[in-house]
Every structure is written in C-alpha cells, then in structure tokens.
Amino acid sequence: MTSATTITTALEPVHRERLMRLAREISFDAGARLFEEGHRADRFWIVRTGTVALDLHVPGRRPAVVETLGHGELVGWSWHFPPHVWHLGAEAMSPVRAWEFDAEEVLAMCAADAEFGRAIAVWVGRVVAQRLHSSRVRLLDLYAPYGSGSLA
Secondary structure, eight states: OOGGGSHHHHSOHHHHHHHHTTOEEEEEOTTOEEEOTTSBOOEEEEEEESOEEEEEOOTTSOOEEEEEEOTTOEEOOGGGSTTOBOSSEEEESSOEEEEEEEHHHHHHHHHHOHHHHHHHHHHHHHHHHHHHHHHHHHHHHHHSTTOOOOOO
C-alpha cells in the first residue's frame, strides 16, 4: 500500500482526529477471520500492529490471498458503498491490534458534514484504486505469459 492511502497521510489532521474519536481498540488472534466475502459490511478497521491478509473465495480450494495489509492501513472498504457487502474476506496472519469503526456512525458523520464526508470518500476511493491495481498486478504475475513486467 502506498503512503497516500495510510491513515496517517491520507487524511488531514482535523479529519483524522474526528474519525479517531469513533475508534474502538480491538485485537485478533492469528488465524481469526475479520470478515467473509458476501457478508454484510458494517464496520472497518485500521491496523495498529500485525498483518491482515485479504483473500478471495475459490471453490474447492483455500482462499487466494490478494493483498497483505499492515500498520496504518484500512481493512475493509465495502462498508462505504451500497449494497454494503464484503467483496473479499480477511484473516489475521499474526496477532493484530486495530482500531475498529462502526460504519453507520462514520457514514452518519459523512452525511452531516460534507467536507468530512468528501475527505473520507477520497481516502476510501484511493484505497479501492490501489487495491484494484494490486489485484491486477497479482493476476498478471499469476496468469500472464511473461509476468506483470513494468506498468509504466
């Protein structure tokens, strides 16, 4: 993930501080599932310590890891877009400490304050774009005849 999408650099301090007022500290043991693909997306997390793998359900096989997230990164963006259903699954690869956010609370704050809402939307949009790019590169590595090469 690029620094432009981590919480410490993606949001202006005033918006970051406002968002962090809603944070709840939580921890996950290694191997814990944070969410499952296709289930209701009603919360999200920012990783404090540890590693979270995003994965994709593959029938008859183990889930395929598409990206690994660490300190300062957003885990989950599906809460921001209707129909609010997870597009991927997520698993703690190591013990994880994170800040957890209730999506309805954050969305209500976004609706009440257009400037805050725009800042959150731009941040989440950057995360989605970065994850799409990462998934594309991973697919090219796996299936293209010459790997991903340079995407100049």
